[in-house]
Amino acid sequence: MNSSVQQSAEQSLQTPLTPQAFEAALRAKGDYYHIHHPFHRAMYEGECTPEQIRGWVANRFYYQISIPMKDAAIMANCPDRDTRRLWVQRLLDHDGYDGGEGGIEAWLRLGEAVGLSREEILSQEHVLPGVRFAVDAYVNFARRATWQEAASSSLTELFAPSIHQARLASWPEHYPWIDASGYQYFRSRLTEARRDVEHGLAITLQHYQTRAGQERMLEILQFKLDVLWSMLDAMTMAYQLDRAPYHTVTAKPVYHRGLF
Numbered sequence: 300m301n302s303s304v305q306q307s308a309e310q311s312l313q314t315p316l317t318p319q320a321f322e323a324a325l326r327a328k329g330d331y332y333h334i335h336h337p338f339h340r341a342m343y344e345g346e347c348t349p350e351q352i353r354g355w356v357a358n359r360f361y362y363q364i365s366i367p368m369k370d371a372a373i374m375a376n377c378p379d380r381d382t383r384r385l386w387v388q389r390l391l392d393h394d395g396y397d398g399g400e401g402g403i404e405a406w407l408r409l410g411e412a413v414g415l416s417r418e419e420i421l422s423q424e425h426v427l428p429g430v431r432f433a434v435d436a437y438v439n440f441a442r443r444a445t446w447q448e449a450a451s452s453s454l455t456e457l458f459a460p461s462i463h464q465a466r467l468a469s470w471p472e473h474y475p476w477i478d479a480s481g482y483q484y485f486r487s488r489l490t491e492a493r494r495d496v497e498h499g500l501a502i503t504l505q506h507y508q509t510r511a512g513q514e515r516m517l518e519i520l521q522f523k524l525d526v527l528w529s530m531l532d533a534m535t536m537a538y539q540l541d542r543a544p545y546h547t548v549t550a551k552p553v554y555h556r557g558l559f
């Protein structure tokens with residue numbers, strides 16, 4: 300590269316993206332959302348066996364119960380009262396409040412609708428180590444990052460309404476054996492995720508003002524996409540390729556159930 304070309308490349312890397320261009324770059328990350336993962340595609344194309352659906356629901360439960368801990372960690376690091384007043388809604392959405400059951404309970408109902416018992420889900424006996432490690436990486440990131448960085452890592456939710464919508468549109472047709480009462484979680488998230496995104500996006504656009512910061516935020520978003528993709532990789536090994544951990548040694552789920 301001659302020096303003037305190099306200089307202008309360096310300059311453009313120092314120029315912050317406009318808020319519009321930054322938001323467009325965030326949205327472009329949707330190309331790597333787990334909606335494109337083969338396990339996910341199989342789910343909404345009707346190709347999954349009941350065992351595979353049950354495996355996904357039981358494993359995703361670990362994400363569901365970890366999200367409020369992740370959000371509590373963000374609040375614990377956030378000195379801004381106005382932010383906390385809005386952010387606390389996320390905990391309440393999942394844990395329930397004022398007689399409302401909340402998302403964790405709705406997920407347990409989804410589990411029952413696909414044929415799992417409540418005890419089986421709560422015991423975490425089906426949670427694969429790879430899923431656990433991926434989810435824990437997300438919670439641990441939220442514990443040690445600044446609250447703004449941790450808040451912005453939730454922005455994969457930009458793409459979540461379309462994935463919940465895809466399930467609502469395809470599962471009842473493909474999997475008539477699933478009790479329709481189980482779908483309430485997906486329905487609730489359509490509106491909850493949109494509201495979360497509005498707040499998360501406002502924090503993000505306000506916080507990342509330099510080009511280096513914006514590039515870092517895109518890397519944070521990629522980290523979160525990696526978390527979601529890696530969870531499905533672990534499920535693919537166990538439920539599609541019959542290669543659960545230790546399958547060469549035993550068919551028993553000997554893997555640990557969390558060390559809290």
Ligand SMILES: O=C(O)c1cc(C(=O)O)c2c(n1)C(=O)C(=O)c1cc(C(=O)O)[nH]c1-2
Nearest residue numbers: 366452453454455456457458459462463488
């Ligand atoms: O079903 C999904 O594909 C999906 C994805 C995501 C996401 O993109 O992180 C979330 C959820 N669901 C979800 O239900 C949810 O409550 C949620 C919270 C968060 C977050 O990062 O704070 N992501 C997600």
